[in-house]
Amino acid sequence: ITTLLLVAGWAIACVPAAARDLRPAFLLTGAVHRDSQDLSGQWTYSKDLYRTGLTDINGWVAKSRMQRYRDIDIAAEEAKGGTGFFEFDMDRGPRIAVPGAWNAAQPELRYYDGLIWFQRKFKSKPLNGGRAFLRFEAVNYKAYVYLNGKEIGRHEGGFTPFTLEVTDALRAGDNRLTVGVDSTHDAQSIPTFITDWDLYGGITRPVRLVYTPATFIDDATLNLRADGRITGEVRLQGPRAARQTVTVAIGTLATATAVADADGRAVFDIKAPAGLERWSPDSPKLYDVRFSAASDTVRDRMGFRTIAVKGSQILLNGKPIFLRGISLHEEEFGPNPARNMTESASRALLHEIKHGLNGNYVRLSHYPHSEVTVRLADEMGLLVWSEIPVYWTVDWENPDVLRKALAMQAETIYRDRNRASVVMWSVGNETPVSAPRTRFHGAMADNVRALDPTRLISAALLVERRKVNDDVDGEEVTAIQDPLMDKLDVLAVNTYAGWYGNDTLDALPGLKWRVPADRPLILSEFGADALAGYRDDGNKKFTEEYQAGYYRQTLAMAEKIPTLRGMSPWILKDFRSPRREHPVIQNGWNRKGLLSETGVRKQAFGVLADYYRAKAGGR
Numbered sequence: 182i183t184t185l186l187l188v189a190g191w192a193i194a195c196v197p198a199a200a201r202d203l204r205p206a207f208l209l210t211g212a213v214h215r216d217s218q219d220l221s222g223q224w225t226y227s228k229d230l231y232r233t234g235l236t237d238i239n240g241w242v243a244k245s246r247m248q249r250y251r252d253i254d255i256a257a258e259e260a261k262g263g264t265g266f267f268e269f270d271m272d273r274g275p276r277i278a279v280p281g282a283w284n285a286a287q288p289e290l291r292y293y294d295g296l297i298w299f300q301r302k303f304k305s306k307p308l309n310g311g312r313a314f315l316r317f318e319a320v321n322y323k324a325y326v327y328l329n330g331k332e333i334g335r336h337e338g339g340f341t342p343f344t345l346e347v348t349d350a351l352r353a354g355d356n357r358l359t360v361g362v363d364s365t366h367d368a369q370s371i372p373t374f375i376t377d378w379d380l381y382g383g384i385t386r387p388v389r390l391v392y393t394p395a396t397f398i399d400d401a402t403l404n405l406r407a408d409g410r411i412t413g414e415v416r417l418q419g420p421r422a423a424r425q426t427v428t429v430a431i432g433t434l435a436t437a438t439a440v441a442d443a444d445g446r447a448v449f450d451i452k453a454p455a456g457l458e459r460w461s462p463d464s465p466k467l468y469d470v471r472f473s474a475a476s477d478t479v480r481d482r483m484g485f486r487t488i489a490v491k492g493s494q495i496l497l498n499g500k501p502i503f504l505r506g507i508s509l510h511e512e513e514f515g516p517n518p519a520r521n522m523t524e525s526a527s528r529a530l531l532h533e534i535k536h537g538l539n540g541n542y543v544r545l546s547h548y549p550h551s552e553v554t555v556r557l558a559d560e561m562g563l564l565v566w567s568e569i570p571v572y573w574t575v576d577w578e579n580p581d582v583l584r585k586a587l588a589m590q591a592e593t594i595y596r597d598r599n600r601a602s603v604v605m606w607s608v609g610n611e612t613p614v615s616a617p618r619t620r621f622h623g624a625m626a627d628n629v630r631a632l633d634p635t636r637l638i639s640a641a642l643l644v645e646r647r648k649v650n651d652d653v654d655g656e657e658v659t660a661i662q663d664p665l666m667d668k669l670d671v672l673a674v675n676t677y678a679g680w681y682g683n684d685t686l687d688a689l690p691g692l693k694w695r696v697p698a699d700r701p702l703i704l705s706e707f708g709a710d711a712l713a714g715y716r717d718d719g720n721k722k723f724t725e726e727y728q729a730g731y732y733r734q735t736l737a738m739a740e741k742i743p744t745l746r747g748m749s750p751w752i753l754k755d756f757r758s759p760r761r762e763h764p765v766i767q768n769g770w771n772r773k774g775l776l777s778e779t780g781v782r783k784q785a786f787g788v789l790a791d792y793y794r795a796k797a798g799g800r
């Protein structure tokens with residue numbers, strides 16, 4: 182039924198808000214390791230600001246002349262002469278690199294916000310009784326997918342993968358894939374149109390044609406639990422899915438088998454093998470894990486670790502840990518980022534965190550980052566905070582919006598729950614407290630807990646400055662006044678005292694914090710803009726000296742919060758934001774990076790690196 186609905190309407194629209202099981206119709210876990218064809222490369226495109234390719238006015242405008250997805254050789258039709266005519270031709274359109282955001286591709290597309298059609302022709306191999314799927318890692322923000330002139334599915338949400346079956350629509354030989362991408366955000370999208378980062382429309386992550394046998398492993402997951410057992414599940418799809426024997430092998434350490442139920446679901450609950458090395462940032466051990474059933478095998482590289490909270494401590498593999506982190510947007514180094522996270526781009530960024538800053542943690546803000554980044558975090562040893570863009574303003578009372586958020590959250594969890602690096606799911610960023618908003622986040626937190634009970638839940642909350650008359654008599658304190666705290670494992674706050682507002686830097690270490698004594702707190706953000714190379718004596722905002730001073734004083738303040746268990750200051754590098762239009766300093770860039778957009782270190786980089794070196798015990 183889900184498949185039928187998926188074809189008929191929006192992939193996310195078919196899931197009731199109350200449903201716990203938000204499993205997408207197909208996951209294709211481990212797709213990168215499967216028999217597949219990468220459709221990256223040069224595609225052609227056609228702008229469609231008035232949405233003529235989708236809008237059908239009485240059947241005539243769109244149908245006859247403007248439907249970019251028609252499977253038709255326009256040049257050949259025109260050569261015939263006669264009365265037929267077309268106002269598009271995807272075969273002869275301009276070229277653009279996929280994956281990548283269109284904003285970086287052409288000056289005329291820098292601030293284009295709307296619908297663009299993309300086309301890629303490709304040859305496929307014969308299926309011989311097998312099945313084929315198109316897997317998109319991300320399309321920002323809505324996608325309309327057609328293969329050989331037939332609609333095969335739609336998706337909403339700019340940062341999560343979706344998989345559409347094309348077994349019946351695919352031709353052995355030449356195929357025409359057309360994707361309409363609409364970057365428009367509105368009051369009901371997630372995020373809404375109000376953010377602090379670039380629009381970045383397009384097919385921003387790889388697209389793959391994946392081949393599977395008729396019965397295949399769609400999902401396979403394993404997790405180490407605190408009690409030392411490894412639990413997980415495998416889900417088969419296809420005519421022979423029921424009652425298959427499923428085998429899992431963890432490197433050469435252990436193998437186990439389980440028998441699938443009538444729905445093709447097999448459950449594992451095994452003792453962790455003796456000699457299993459725990460994954461950690463210091464020792465990011467990964468195992469080659471293989472799941473086999475019917476004639477299919479799925480492999481993954483997986484680490485095993487536990488994460489928990491005890492009192493005010495965060496425990497990794499049972500031991501207290503301090504999160505030495507930084508926040509990161511998905512933007513590669515360079516003056517014109519295209520949000521095209523290649524392995525080398527991502528490695529360069531994570532390398533700065535791990536080895537430049539002496540970090541062990543990264544906040545992947547404000548949305549799920551590329552799969553390549555999360556896999557590299559596993560490989561390089563960085564703990565990850567993962568979030569979806571439920572950010573600032575959201576239409577809290579709209580059940581459709583909640584449904585989108587829950588579906589997006591589920592897509593993220595299903596994508597990344599085999600990544601040892603991911604230790605925390607965040608359910609929101611800086612959303613002003615109100616009853617409808619807290620209900621919304623509460624539903625999200627319950628959803629996360631149901632989908633993945635093994636990881637921690639957090640949210641980046643706002644702090645309040647207020648006067649109190651009890652224990653800190655008459656003094657102003659910085660406090661969290663948010664009922665959402667009850668749903669979270671780790672409290673997190675964004676604080677900008679000394680940047681926004683009128684506090685002097687000298688006042689920061691003296692600010693009094695009042696936070697729960699028995700719960701871990703992390704500073705999910707603090708930061709200040711500085712233009713690389715703009716120097717002064719330290720009193721002027723936007724200079725490197727001011728930013729460095731701000732870091733020194735904020736870190737001094739942080740040292741006085743007894744329950745502080747980590748931080749991810751804002752932000753590793755300058756990033757594009759159309760809301761930042763100071764004509765001397767910003768010109769479309771948020772300058773809170775410790776690195777300039779091209780990777781030049783500002784003074785504050787050294788301040789944080791020294792602090793983290795000391796925290797890590799001088800290593």
Ligand code: GCB
Nearest residue numbers: 377610611675706751771773
């Ligand atoms: C915040 C937001 C972040 C902004 C940052 C800023 O609190 O979470 O998205 O970019 O502040 O620079 O103001």
